[in-house]
Amino acid sequence: MxxxxxxxxxxxxxxxxxxxxxSGNGELEESSVMEAAEVPAPPPIEMAEMAEENGSAAIxxxxxxxxxxxxxxxxxxxxxxxxxxxxxADFERLWKAAHDNPQDFTSWTDLxxxxxxxxxxxxxxRALAAFLTRYPLCYGYWKKFxxxxxxxGYNSKAEEGLQAIPLSVDLWIHYINLxxxxxxxxxxxxxxxxxxxxxxxxxAAGLDFHSDRLWDLYVEWEKEQGNMKNAAAVLNRVxxxxxxxxxxxxxxxxxxxxxxxxxxxxxxEEYEELRMLCRQSQKAERAEQxxxxxxxxxxxxxEPATPEGTDTExxxxxxxxxxxxxxxxxxxxxxxxxxxxxxxxxxxxxxYFHVKPLDRVxxxxxxxxxxxxxxxxxxxxxxxxxxxxxxxxxxxEVTAQSQEGSGEADVAVDDHRVRILFERCxxxxxxxxxxxxxxxxxxxxxxxxxxxxxFKRACEIHLMYKPNxxxxxxxxxxxxxxxxxxxxxxxxxxxxxxxLAVVRLRRAAxxxxxGQLDQSEALLQEAVIESKxxxxxxxxxxxxxxxxxxxxxxxxxxxRRVLQEALEISPDNDKxxxxxxxxxxxxxxxxxxxxxxxxxxxxxxxxxxxHTKILFxxxxxxxAEDYSNSIQSVLSVxxxxxxxxxxxGGTKRxxxxxxxxxxxxxxxxxxxxxxxxxxxxxxxAHVPITTPPPxxxxxxxxxxxxxxxxxxxxxxxxxxxxxxxxxxxxxxxYYPPS
Numbered sequence: 001m002x003x004x005x006x007x008x009x010x011x012x013x014x015x016x017x018x019x020x021x022x023s024g025n026g027e028l029e030e031s032s033v034m035e036a037a038e039v040p041a042p043p044p045i046e047m048a049e050m051a052e053e054n055g056s057a058a059i060x061x062x063x064x065x066x067x068x069x070x071x072x073x074x075x076x077x078x079x080x081x082x083x084x085x086x087x088x089a090d091f092e093r094l095w096k097a098a099h100d101n102p103q104d105f106t107s108w109t110d111l112x113x114x115x116x117x118x119x120x121x122x123x124x125x126r127a128l129a130a131f132l133t134r135y136p137l138c139y140g141y142w143k144k145f146x147x148x149x150x151x152x153g154y155n156s157k158a159e160e161g162l163q164a165i166p167l168s169v170d171l172w173i174h175y176i177n178l179x180x181x182x183x184x185x186x187x188x189x190x191x192x193x194x195x196x197x198x199x200x201x202x203x204a205a206g207l208d209f210h211s212d213r214l215w216d217l218y219v220e221w222e223k224e225q226g227n228m229k230n231a232a233a234v235l236n237r238v239x240x241x242x243x244x245x246x247x248x249x250x251x252x253x254x255x256x257x258x259x260x261x262x263x264x265x266x267x268x269e270e271y272e273e274l275r276m277l278c279r280q281s282q283k284a285e286r287a288e289q290x291x292x293x294x295x296x297x298x299x300x301x302x303e304p305a306t307p308e309g310t311d312t313e314x315x316x317x318x319x320x321x322x323x324x325x326x327x328x329x330x331x332x333x334x335x336x337x338x339x340x341x342x343x344x345x346x347x348x349x350x351x352y353f354h355v356k357p358l359d360r361v362x363x364x365x366x367x368x369x370x371x372x373x374x375x376x377x378x379x380x381x382x383x384x385x386x387x388x389x390x391x392x393x394x395x396x397e398v399t400a401q402s403q404e405g406s407g408e409a410d411v412a413v414d415d416h417r418v419r420i421l422f423e424r425c426x427x428x429x430x431x432x433x434x435x436x437x438x439x440x441x442x443x444x445x446x447x448x449x450x451x452x453x454x455f456k457r458a459c460e461i462h463l464m465y466k467p468n469x470x471x472x473x474x475x476x477x478x479x480x481x482x483x484x485x486x487x488x489x490x491x492x493x494x495x496x497x498x499x500l501a502v503v504r505l506r507r508a509a510x511x512x513x514x515g516q517l518d519q520s521e522a523l524l525q526e527a528v529i530e531s532k533x534x535x536x537x538x539x540x541x542x543x544x545x546x547x548x549x550x551x552x553x554x555x556x557x558x559x560r561r562v563l564q565e566a567l568e569i570s571p572d573n574d575k576x577x578x579x580x581x582x583x584x585x586x587x588x589x590x591x592x593x594x595x596x597x598x599x600x601x602x603x604x605x606x607x608x609x610x611h612t613k614i615l616f617x618x619x620x621x622x623x624a625e626d627y628s629n630s631i632q633s634v635l636s637v638x639x640x641x642x643x644x645x646x647x648x649g650g651t652k653r654x655x656x657x658x659x660x661x662x663x664x665x666x667x668x669x670x671x672x673x674x675x676x677x678x679x680x681x682x683x684x685a686h687v688p689i690t691t692p693p694p695x696x697x698x699x700x701x702x703x704x705x706x707x708x709x710x711x712x713x714x715x716x717x718x719x720x721x722x723x724x725x726x727x728x729x730x731x732x733x734y735y736p737p738s
Contacts, residue, residue, distance in 0.1 A: 087123040090114060095127070102134055103465070105355045112141065124148055136164035136461060137353035137427055143174050150178055162204075167423050169214050172201040176217065191225055202237070207420045209345050212238075212245045219252065232256060232265040239330050242337040244345070250331045254324065262319045271319070278318040344369040353427050366425045366435065373421050374442070377414040418442065430462045433469040440476075448480055459489070464496055471506055483514055501527075501540065508544075512552070521548060528562070535570040542566035543579050550583060559583060567602070574612045577603040581619060589627035596623050597637070610648040617641045 087095075094111040101107055108131045115124040128145045132138065142161030149157040158175040165171055176197055183190040198218045205211050215238040222231035235253040243249070256265060263271050347365035350358065422439045429435045436458040444451040455473040463469050470493040477486035487510065494503045504527050511520040524545040531538040542562050550559040563580040570576060581603070584595040600620035604613050617640070624637040 088118040088120050091123045121148065137430055139165050139168045139171050142171055146174060146178065165427065166204040167208060167427065169205050169208060169211050172205055172214055173217060194221065207241060207417055208424065209242065209341065210244055212243045215249065228260050228264045229267065239327060240334055242334060242341055246334055246338050253327060257320055257323060262316055262323065266323065274319045274322050278315055278322060344372065351424065351428050353430055355431065358429065366429055370421060370425065373418050377418055433463055433466050436469060437472065467493060467497055467500060467503065474506065478510060486510060505544065517552060524548060532569065539566050539570045539573045539576050543575060546579060556583060556587065572607045574608050577606065577616065581616065585623060593627060596620060613644065614648060617644050
């Protein structure tokens with residue numbers, strides 16, 4: 001296509017501001033937005049000093065990220081027809097290193113730097129495509145990709161970058177420059193295409209605090225096209241937007257107005273309205289002046305005639321003054337908005353994406369900014385105070401309706417500003433799920449589909465290895481009735497993080513709540529089978545399956561069989577013994593006595609700790625005393641228990657259970673020991689005293705270990721810290737408060 005060669009020097013300089021140099025890792029080193037003289041001082045009233053330009057420093061190389069627990073298999077994408085032949089010598093080695101550990105940002109930057117140094121289009125294209133799939137917020141690499149594809153005759157990658165980061169002013173300017181360099185502006189459709197892209201750009205990123213360059217580029221392009229009214233209209237719009245160099249837009253508007261006739265700059269409606277107003281004012285002034293001159297004019301001399309409808313220079317100047325009166329109020333209001341936001345913007349030091357963690361000060365700064373912006377929106381949505389006793393006239397009703405419409409428009413603008421701020425935040429804080437969840441909570445009352453889209457973007461792109469937000473997504477879908485999607489989310493998470501037990505339990509619980517008890521049982525049964533090589537995990541799943549069969553399936557025989565099979569693999573697992581004992585104890589006494597004693601005998605014969613064996617013996621003795629039909633059976637169990645205590649617990653334990661020593665020691669008031677003769681005959685026959693029964697399982701610490709001691713299996717070290725309670729936090733909005 002023909003290149004544009006009639007662009008004036010001013011516009012060329014303006015467009016070039018979007019083409020910044022890049023550092024070694026592809027991030028941008030932006031030039032200053034404007035000259036130092038153009039940067040406004042902070043608004044008055046104790047404002048902080050001017051912040052540095054957005055992204056002025058090069059981004060440092062990332063530190064090593066966590067290893068992917070399940071790296072994708074090594075494979076090089078096939079070449080397309082228009083690509084070069086074999087990749088460079090070290091490409092496959094660097095490609096494999098990046099794909100074996102896709103969360104290592106440095107491996108990717110090494111690969112990209114190597115491809116760029118080699119100048120191999122095929123290798124660069126494949127590396128950039130793979131990298132930007134995983135890190136789509138690195139706008140510097142999108143610019144490189146767009147330039148690479150432009151040399152091949154394509155602009156599609158620039159458009160893909162804008163879809164990934166629609167808030168990036170740099171990418172919009174870069175894309176517009178690509179179009180200006182490739183479209184033939186002599187064709188009638190080309191200016192329309194450019195203008196539509198400008199409109200898309202300001203709609204997507206125009207409310208960004210650092211969007212001044214985009215607005216300026218739009219204004220200068222309209223001037224270059226000779227559309228002075230359009231240029232003024234764009235300036236009118238940006239006068240209402242709080243931006244970093246807000247005052248320069250007002251100066252440009254005044255210069256633009258003074259350099260052209262008002263009729264060439266203002267809209268037809270505004271021009272005619274101001275022209276009529278100024279004419280009436282001018283006519284009144286002239287009538288007053290004529291009356292004064294009439295008294296001084298010699299007799300017979302007539303007043304000089306002024307042609308009707310003639311617009312004098314004096315009238316044009318009055319129109320300009322009226323225009324500035326209206327715009328000055330807009331400017332003052334906008335300055336107030338800038339003043340409110342200035343210290344929040346000044347606190348944000350890294351507005352771009354990087355894998356390096358942000359410090360707590362920066363995270364608090366984003367939270368504070370979001371808190372304030374949302375509070376402003378809530379303030380605008382409150383109903384104004386009205387006197388209910390006052391009767392509204394027809395005129396006041398019309399005024400109220402007008403104010404109501406204006407209020408709704410203001411709320412819509414404020415809501416858009418909140419969303420823009422969230423999107424800005426999610427660029428810098430893309431790896432922090434707290435901000436994604438907060439954005440979802442904001443969107444959900446307005447649109448479930450929009451909240452779902454944010455979940456999808458977070459879980460499938462930026463937070464693939466963060467289980468909390470994935471499970472919250474599944475809970476979100478289940479709460480809104482989409483069980484199919486909830487299942488898909490959990491299944492995908494389990495494939496990404498294999499072996500994370502809480503995900504399998506969530507899947508089983510989802511099926512149980514959906515009434516699919518067979519499917520819930522099948523999921524746990526599958527987990528039991530797959531974990532046989534890991535005895536502790538196998539015991540954990542076996543206990544879960546046995547509980548499901550006992551409590552919901554009402555099938556104690558199957559539950560017993562599951563626990564017994566697990567004990568064959570893990571005979572030293574005290575939790576399995578405890579759960580099997582509790583199962584037997586919960587049965588009918590006439591049918592369970594023998595099973596309980598068999599369970600106790602099995603535990604005593606197992607390689608368990610001494611205190612655990614004593615616990616089982618105590619539980620068996622207590623059961624015999626509570627439910628046995630004969631004293632002989634109680635005494636038999638008691639004798640076995642005392643024998644165990646003598647073997648494992650010593651005489652101290654025996655004394656606690658009624659087997660006192662021949663001589664008992666008591667202490668006098670002065671602390672001396674006094675021997676009590678053992679020859680004093682007992683006053684009653686010796687009756688065995690059993691040990692106090694242990695608390696019911698679930699309250700005793702040992703029993704708690706039997707039921708809930710597997711908390712370590714809800715998380716694995718390679719997946720980072722995981723708080724099981726977080727995903728069920730009622731304060732997070734996924735369940736109604738009680």
